[in-house]
Structure formats: structure tokens, C-alpha cells
Amino acid sequence: MLLKLGGHCSFQDFSEESCHGPGSDEMVQEENEFTNRPDNTAFTQQRLPAWQPILSAGIVIPGFVLIGLAFIGVGVALFVTSRSIQVLERDYTGDESGTPCASCANSNVQNSFGFCFPQSQGPVFFYYGLSNYFQNYRRYGTSKDDNQLYGVLKYFTSPSDNCAPYAYNSNNQPIVPCGSIANSMFNDTFKLYQTVNGTRQEVSLDGKGIAWWTDYNIKYRNPTNNPLKDAFNGSNSGLFYRNFLINPIYWSKPAYELDTSDPSNNGFVNQDFLVWMRRAALPDFRKLYRRISQDKYPDGLPAGNYSLEITYNYRVYRFSGKKKVVFSNVSWMGGKNEFLGIAYLVVGSMCVFMSIVMLIVYAKFKFPDEE
């Protein structure tokens, strides 16, 4: 508070000097004297150089026109691309008449139905679809054990609590893979036949690489036991299992026998299993089942009559769900989706329209900078 003046330093000197511009001595003195003086920096004095944009007609109207035109361009591209994608969907729930597989749900396990397929323009993907199936249900989603699926043997015998009540069976035997997601794995299987001149030719389907690469190689791993069976049935000599492991209760075959044709497609790194484990975001979803193998059909599926043979295992009536199969080719934008293209077109035209309206409005209200 108190200003301390030392010796002969006086205010008079200082003020006279400052008329002619302060000398260096005075500056030093000043610093000593005014200890409370705030720093005169651009930041503390709030004088940082600033760019002050103002949304005015001069910027906004051309901006809108540009955005509008760009959007219309993107919209057209998307729309055209989406139009070029062919999709064939067949519902095979089989609980109502008039559907392709009208009696599937009630009849025996093996069903088949036929359909026509036009010439495809590129590789065809084969999906199965479920509706009203909430894979995103919270308790369902947490019902797995990532560490177990990562192949850590410790979690084989003591799965995470998250898996409950699908962690142990009633005999207190640990379930591998544990949890509800694995337990509810989709288990319908399909075979596709092309009818050429009255004979059915099986269309070879490619099940490799349908899951995410990272899932197959990093996130999910089998234990290093050889043969794999040892890890999954508890007969591993290296470890002492107090209880033998069992399969998920809905599973008809053990994890190490999911694909008998390809030994590397078993255990946790089975492609179908991986696809299922990647939970769908929305209740109506499709999941990739197979690719029509490109070796045999490099140009896509030829036009013709096809029949699909279904092993009908998965029950959907408990949640009034629907099952379907989808054949589709894909483009850079993925599957067929007209929404995005239309949305871009609408928004783009709206922007252009709005800029015209604004132009009229601004013409009426004269703008100071346009005077």
C-alpha cells in the first residue's frame, strides 16, 4: 500500500523525463517503485490480436450457395451409387403364409425355397438378418468375458461375474465361452444352390475374412494348447481342472468343433462366432454370413434360379422376431442406402433455396456494409 521512496529519487524527475520519453534509469526506477503495477502485456490487458468474424450476408449467402452446391454434388453421387447396388431379401421366418418359407418354423429342420436372381454387378455378399432382436440390450452386452475370449486359461476355469448366469451350469461347471452373447449365437446354416437346367449346383460360399481382421487376429485368441480340444474340454494335462468345462447350454457342439472342415476356424476365432460377438447397434440388423466365393464367380452371381437350403435352428417367436436372408453387392459406400443421398440432395437444395430467400431479405433490409 505504502509507496516507499528511497533517497533522492523524486517524482518530479520522473515526470519530467517522461515528457521527453523515459530513459532507461527511470524505467528501472519505475519498476522498483510501482511494485503493484500490473504487467502491461497483451494477454493481461486483453488486447491479444483477434480475428472477429461476423456472420453477415456477404459471407453467409455465398457460403450457403457453395455448401448447397457441394451437397447436391455429393448427394447425386451417393444416390447414383446406391441405385446401382442390387439387393435381394427373403424372409424365411416361416410363421405366416405367403412368405418364401411359409412353413419353415413348424416343419422339420431342413427347409429350402427358390428365388430368381438377376445378373449381379460385382461380388455378392450373403447376409442373414434378424429383426426385433436387441443385441444392444445392456445386460446382454456385458455378458461376456473379454479375457477368456483373449485365450487366457485362467478365465476358462473362473469366468468373469459379468457372464452370470451363463458362467457356470447347475453343476457348477464353468461354461466356455461364457455369457449370454455366446450362448445365443445364431446357428441356422445355409446352402445355396443354382438350378442350371434342372440340376442343383451348389454355389461355393467363402467364409474367410467375414469378421473384422482385428477381431480374428488380436481381440480373440485361442489358448496355445495343441490340440485345441484340450483347452476347451478340460483334459489339458498342463492344468488341473477341478471341474470339467462345458459348452454354452444352447450350443449343440463344442467350440473346438464349430467348423470341422477348417481347423483354424475353430474355438474363439471362428468367423461366424466373431461376427455374432460383434453386437449389432440396432434391433433390426443383418450380419454377414458368407461371400459368394470370388474364385468361382469372379463377376458376381450370374442371373438365374437359385434355391436356398436352410437348417432352421434359431427360434425367434419368443421376441416376435423375423429372420431373413439378404444377397447384396456392395460399393464404396457399403450396402444399399438411399437415405444419405436423398438427405444430401435435400439439404443441398435447401441451402441454395435459403440463400435465395436471404438475398431477397437482405435486399429489403439494407445492410450498412453494402451501402
Place this chain on the structure above:
Amino acid sequence: MTWKSPVALVREALQGQRAREKDLRSLMSNLPYEGLEKGKQPNRYFPSNAIKTTKYSLLLFIPMNLYEQFHRLANIYFVGLAILNFIPVVNAFQPEVALIPICIILSLTALKDAWEDFRRYQSDKKLNNTPCFIYSRKEKQFVERRWKDVRVGDFVKVVCNETIPADLLLLYTSDPNGVCLIETANLDGETNLKQRTAVSGVCNSFEPESFNGIVVCEKPNNNLNHFKCYEKPDNQKVGAGIESLLLRGCTVRNTDHAVGFVVYAHETKSMLNNSGPRYKRSKLERRLNIDVFFCFILLFAMCLIGALHFIWLYALPGVPPYLVPPANGHLDSPNLSSFYMFFTMIILLQILIPISLYVSIELVKIGQIFLITNDIDLYDEETDSRIQCKALNITEDLGQIEYIFSDKTGTLTENKMVFRRCSIMGTEYPHKENIRLAVLNEPESEEEVIYNQDLQPLPTGWSLESEEANSEDTHRHGSRRKSKVLGTTQSDVAFSSPLETEVIPDRKLLQQISRTGSSSRCQKIDPYLEFFLALTICNTVVVSMATTQRRRPLTSDNLRYEAESPDEAALVYATKAYGFTLLARTPDSVTVRLPSGEVLVFEVLDTLTFDSNRKRMSVLVRHPITKEYVLYTKGADYAIMELLGTPYAQRHLDCYAKEGLRTLCIAKKVVSEAVYKHWLVERQRALTAIDNREVLIMDTAVQLETNLTLLATGIEDRLQENVPDTIMALRQAGIKVWVLTGDKPETAVNIGYACRLLEDEDLVLVIDGRTLTMALSPDLRGDFVDLAKHCRSVLCCRVTPLQKSRVVKVIREKLKVMTLAVDGANDVNMIQAADIGIGISGQEGMQAVMASDFAISRFKHLKKLLLVHGHWCYTRLANMIIYFFYKNVQAYVNLLFWYQFFCGFSGSTMIDYWLLIFFNLFFTSLPPIMFGIMDRDISAEMLLGVPELYKTGQGEGDYRFTTFWVSILDAFYQSLVCFFIPYFVYQDSDIDMFTFGTPLNTTALFTILLHLSIEIKSWTVVHWVVMLGSVLFYFIVTLAYSATCVTCNPPSNPYWVLQNQMADPMFYLICILSTVVALLPYTFHVLRNSIALSPLIEAKHLDRLDPSMREEWMKEWRSYRGGGQVQRSTLS
């Protein structure tokens, strides 16, 4: 240590408690007990002098700090939610994850508290270890000890220029008259010296060891100007008051050394006055709380919708495979699970109640205060002081002020007095020479009225200049210097003049005196002589020698006058000009040199000090020549008039008042010896009384002050620099300025004109104290307020401090407006009654400053403080709060909420928990804080140049009821866009949860930041860094997290999701479309403002012009708008 039974300990503690609680304390000297154990010490119950201002101790920091933090409702709410998350049936996140936000917020606050406490600890340690001298019986002398060793009952010696370690009862000083001078600047900022006298009866040959009395004093209190005690050396009572108390923290001056008895250690008056920063709740915050309440309702509604879960469950024909029962394997009934779901939803949507908002507001206010206190324009060179912000959380209220209540003296005026005119025995002495001198100093004032001529003097420090100056050449013509005043219209040149110390005698009066002076030998009482004698004697001015290093003007005799009030100094300097020099003052005598060179020593029998009830002071002396008992009284004119034995013509007084002079009357009375003796007895009784002492003392004073004979004088108080300019600006800003003063109406009106508060065409209400009492009576109150509302300004004269505060309260309550009170002296009531109290640290008392929310050093600082900082703080904070609500509703809560409709109301999130929490905590938290601290809608120059812009903040301002709901609606709209565009794109596809969530999250981030970008009015480097940094940080953290975390956070697992998405063109197309569609309406909303051009936008356009152009525009604009026609508008 000997062992003590617990009972004894308890008894001891109780005794101590009782001793401390007693209204009177009896203290004894510690010396006879020196070296004895603590239990035998007589004053052991009273705390030692070691101070501890720290709140926490090292060991107990965590529990104590947590305890303190949980006093906040918001913290309890969030901890409650985190605990709720540990209940398996309702949890939404992994329990540990839910703890993160609250832990971070608690630990941030704890860190801040710990740092503050550590600083307190350091300063305590430094203070406690300051050396001091305590008497030791063993060594028979004063030995050096530390402050913390001082105990009640010790004898402490203080030497010149040393700080006093505890409250001491002054027993002995090196001064033969038993006087010790102290400077209380550390306590109240007053730099004049105060005189303290040793307790009579003990002084002179004082030996600590022979002190055998008991000191009885009152319980410690925080009143700096009040103390009572008495001392009983040997069954006889000697009273002592504040005049014998040396306060801790004061500095000893002009006295070689002094010895005192420690009465209060630790509980000293200065310590009790340390109340720390105050917490007021701002208007904006009160509004905010209402909106938080609405948020609660919204949250409740959303959770209820979430609980519709059961409808969905009932609609299921069977138990689907995805419906996972709890661990026991049995599904809960739909109703029960709906009940659980309600709580899950609360956890999920908790961020709707913005916990981070409160923390952010606190941070923003710290930043705003930092910027305000660092403003160089609010720094005063003369006192080397910055603006002090004492209330930490009402910065934004500065932008909403509608009424300013100002005191006059010391607020509008310098409170530096100059003797101007006097009227003796009915003859006027106009002191024209003085006026000429003043005019000389003011080159541009030729056409101005004489007493208003120096409207723009700059106090570059008369005191500084006079340091090396002799009184002969003090007519220096203002040393010019460039002032750093911002306003471009006002004069940059300022003057400092040594007017205060300098009075050129009136020739006619001088002749009178020399005539009577030569004939004074005849012992006849001459009125002129008497007048000057009265002026010289009747004051409390202390004469000090030039040896001490203090900045006070020196007179040619090396005399330096230390006055408690500036008018006293002015009078003494005036008499000196006429040859009546006050040479010395001791408690018992006054030495005066007459013009003839004769030195008279008056015996001072008593001094009836000034108090605000009597409004006068008196000194009773014995004339050395006539041996008469003479009472000289000096006081406000009306305070003296009523006591006059003979009525006196008011003419001159009124004439003085019209010229804006502060008038003082001097009166005298000769008291007969018998009357004096009689009175003395009563006086003694009053002095030793401990109850009601003030009243008794005042009564005795009043008894004596009757039947006076009058002499009169007038003094001028100069306006502070730039006061008219500031008041003009404030009025243009739509603020009504009221002046409440204790002066006469004429004086007040004159000052009103001088500071351009009143102008001819205005409707002005001038009301005096008595009328005001009636106007404020309950039945007239409404009419008064209505009338006052229509007046451009109101002047209240002759009002008491209590009335001032009542006026403020009435206006505040009746009109529901934001009020601000400014005061430069002691009107604590008024300052506390207003929404914002501002103290001006000036010449007189600093109580106003102590009680204020902001303390400034000049009145002119008010202009920038309100117009610039007030506007900025308010718009910044209001916009930030609105944005915060928007942000939380939009990104976090609503996206999750919409998703519930597609996941069976199960409380699922489509974004990884960690990312979800990081989103609010790290990715989007910094930009709004930076926005709240640094955004600048309009430049300071513009705000100062066009004060009308201030009006945008008044009344409801930017932050209205509708603003909140509009922003919530906007948030709902944006969240719908951000959710449903990706939804329709990915509908019926093979998209998985987190892949679906990624574009949602990214779009939300972009929308939120771009929304803020539209809000930001000026982009500095900091803005760019923070905004771009936030985006980068989001991508870096998310990419790193999705690349490294394979199994680290089960069961949520976003491994490689963002990487996958970023390789997909659809991701970008969705993000672009959603962002643009989401922001379109807001862009239109902002554009609407530029169609109907609001003043703020217009000002912004002007801001972009170069300075010279801008000035022209500004002028044009002002004339076109007529200075007052600016409409309110919002910017939000």
C-alpha cells in the same frame, strides 16, 4: 510433565473456556511466574500469539477437505449417483468408471485448497518467526524472541518503524509526554499518524518488574476504534481506551521505543478483522439455480420415460435370448425391473445436472478476476494500488447495474481540503488570491465558475512532489505527464498542484491581524486572534519531525502535520499562512507561535474528540495569559448553529454552500472554573466506566458544548479527476446515479452541477434528510420510489449513514434492480445494503474498503470497471452458462436418451464408457471455460466510447427465461439430427454398437465446438489453440485408446473401432451432413440478429474499422442515436 487426572484436565479446560468467555478479563503480569510450568501461569487460558490461519493440518487434510466439499449439494448428488452405480441391479456403467468424474472434481478442488492453505502456512510461519523484544526477569532486560512466543501478560518493547506483534496496552514510551505515534496503514490503509498515550499513572519511570496491577479489559472484539479497560495498580482504577492501545500490525513511528503490556495475543483486533473473502450470490447465479431445477424436472421426466421399459417387456411374447436374468437366474418382474431402470437412467443421464458447470463457473470467475485485477487502467500510481476484488463471485453483476448510490466526500471528491474563505464577525474574506492561484494552475478554465475550475486535477501526488520542495516554490505549474486514461475524448494532460498546503493570505484579513497583533499586548481578546487560535488549537493534528521516512509535505520549519482528517490539515496550513504556527502538540499542551513570534503554550485540559453523532469536536484549554478556561469547538455548521447562544446570520454560510464549499464553524466558550471543576468530576466517572462509556463520554461532551460564540470558515473539497466524465458515461449507460451526502443541500447541488450529475434540462430530485425520513415511511415509500424513478438523478442531502442504507434497500426491494454503492469513507451500511459495494481507498477511513466487494482507488475507475469489465464479465458468463446447458443436454444426455428407444430402454450406451466420460471431462470442457474468461464481444474502446452498449446487460439482460429454453430446444433439435441421420443411414445394416456410436460422438463433438465457434466473437491465438487442440485431443485420445485397449476395460471394448470408421468414407459423409444440418437453425438465429441490426452488432461492425474511421463513425452514431435510444437486444 507430571501426570494429571482426566478430571483435572477437564476442569482445567472448562476453566479456560469460562475465562475466555467472560465479558471482562483480568490479566496479570507474567513476570513473577517466569519459568514456572504452564499450569501455574496466571494467563494460561488465553491463547498465545502464534497465529495459524491454515484450515487444515497435514494428517487431516483429506478427511477435513472432503468434509468441507460435501457441504456442497452438487457433490453429494454426484457421490450418491456413484454409489448407486455400485448396486448391481441398477448400475449403468462399471462402478469404477462412474467414480472418475466426481473424483476428478473433488481432487481438483482439493488441490486448489491445499495450495491456498500451503501459502497461508508459509505466510504464518514467516509472521510467527518475526523477532520482537520481550522482557525477561531472569536477564533483567528485554530479550529477542519471536512473535509466536508473545503471551498475554508479557511486556513487549517495540522500537521505531517496527511492527507491533500483539495488541499492547501502552505503558511507557521514550517520549517524555508518554506519546507514541503509530501508523495503521496495514490495518485500515490510513497513512496519517495516530497518537497513542501511555496509560496515565504508570508512565515515566517504568519498570516492568514493578508492575503489580491487574489489567481488566473487555472480551476481544473486532472494532478497531474501540477498546475499554481499566487498570488497578493499587486499588485505584485508571481507565484506558483505544487511545492507549497499540494494535497488532501497526507500525511505530516517530517514537524511539515504547513498552506495552500484552492484552490480546492471537485474538487481536487485526486478526478478528480478518474475515477473508465474502461470498455473495450473484443475480445470474440465482437465475441459474432455477434453471438447474428445471433440469431436474427434465431429468426426472426422461427417466420416467426410460422406466417405460416395462411396457416393452410386457409386449414380448416370451423370454428372448438377449434378456439376461440376474445372476440368480430368475428374471425380475417387469415392474421391478422398470423401477430399477429408473435409477439406471438417472445414472446414465446424470450429466443433465451439470456438475462441471459449477466447477467451470468458479474457474471462469477466477480468470475474470485475474483479468480485472491486472487491468493497468484500474491501477493507481499514486498509491501503487490495483483494484481489489474481495467478493470473488459477483463479477457478472457489474454488468447489470441500474442504480449507483454514491457518497460525496472522498468518493466524488478527493477529500483533500483547501482553505478557501472565511467569515469572521460577519465580515467576509473571500481570499481572492487563492482563486487566482488556482486559475493560474488551470490554463483552460477562464470561462469557468471560480470554484469549479479545477475539474480535472490529477493527483499525481502532491505529497510526492513536496518531498523536495520548499514551500516558497510550491506553485509549480502542474508537472505534465501522460495519463493512461483510455477515453480518447478527455484531456490527457493532468495537473498536480500543491494547493492543499498552500494558502495565500487575504490581504485585508492579514492587515486586520497585523493591526490587532501589534495591539495584542493589551490582553484584550480580539476576535481575529481568537479565530486563528481556535483553528490552530482545536484539532488533533500531530506535528512530526522530518526525520522519519514518510511522505508528507514539509513546511519551511521542517514541520509536518499529520491530521486524521484532511480538513484539519487544511485549516492548520491556513493558519500557518497567517503566521499562527502550530509547533507542537502533546496530550497535555499545544504550542503555538503567533505572528509576532511569541510562542504560547496552552495547557490542554481535555479533548472532546469528534464523533459522527455530534459532528463536532472540542478542545478545552487554559489560556496561558488570561488563565481562562476556554473551550474551542469546531464542527459542521448545523451542528454548531444549534448550540449558539446568540443567533447568527446564515448569509455567508449559505453563500459558501452555494459555491460548493464545505462549511465548518468554529465557536468558542469561556468556562468558569467552578463549572469546569464540576464537569471534571463527571468526566472522570464517565472515563472509568466500562459499560456505556461512549454514551457517558458523549453526554459530558454535550454538557460542555453549549452557549458558544461563533466564528466561521469555509473549505473546499476538490472533485476527483474525471468525475464529470465518468458520471456522464454512467448516465449514458442507463445507470441512474444518486448522490447521498451529509452536506447541506446547497453544497450538494453545487457539487452536482460540478460533476455534471445535474444539468439544466434534467428533472432532478433534491431531498434532505428530514424529508427523506418521511418519504421512506411505509405509506409514502411507494410514491417516493415512483417519483424517484422518473428523475434523472436524485440528490439526498444531510442524510445519516443509516438513512443511506435504507434508501438503497428501498430502491433495491421496490424496483428489483441491481444496485451498486460507492463510498470512500466509513459508510459500511450502505455498501452492504447494495448488491455490489465498492469502496474507494482514499484519505479518510478505510472501513468502506474493508466491507466492500471491490475496492478501487479512484472514482473514475468505475467507468471502465462497469462499462468494460462489467459488460464483458456478464456477457461472457451468461453465454457460457447457456452454452453449458446446451452442451450437456445435446451431446451427452440426449444422444444416450434417443438410443434408449432402440435398445429396449435398457440403459445401454453406444459409446465406450471411458470415452463418454472423457467427452465431458476433457474433450469439451476447456473451450467453454476459455470462452467464459476470454471472449470479447466488443472492444474496450467501443464500450467506453459508446456507454449505451451497457444497457444490453441491464434488467433481464442476455440470460432470460426464454434463452434457457431456446437453448434446450436447440439442443434437442441438434441431438435429434446427430442421432437420427446416422440411424437412418445404418438402419438394417450390419453395423455394430461402437461403430454406430463413433460418428454420433464425433458429430456431437463437432457440433458442440462449431456451435461455440459461432458464439465466439473474437478469435485470439488462445482460442485457436484451445479449439483445435480439443479436436486433436479427441482424435488422438480416441485413436490411442482404441488401438491399445484390447481387454483392459471389460466388458466394454472399442478396439480398433475409430480406425475402422476413419477408413470408411461414409463416416465423413455422415459427420459432415449431421453437423451442417444440426447447426443450420442456429446459424439462422444468429443471422436474424444481423437483419434487425442490434447496437451490439453495429458496434462490432464499427470495431473492425481502423481507429480514426471508427471514431468518426462513433460520433456520427452517437448523434444519430441521440445518446439514449439504444434498444436492448440479445446476442445469445
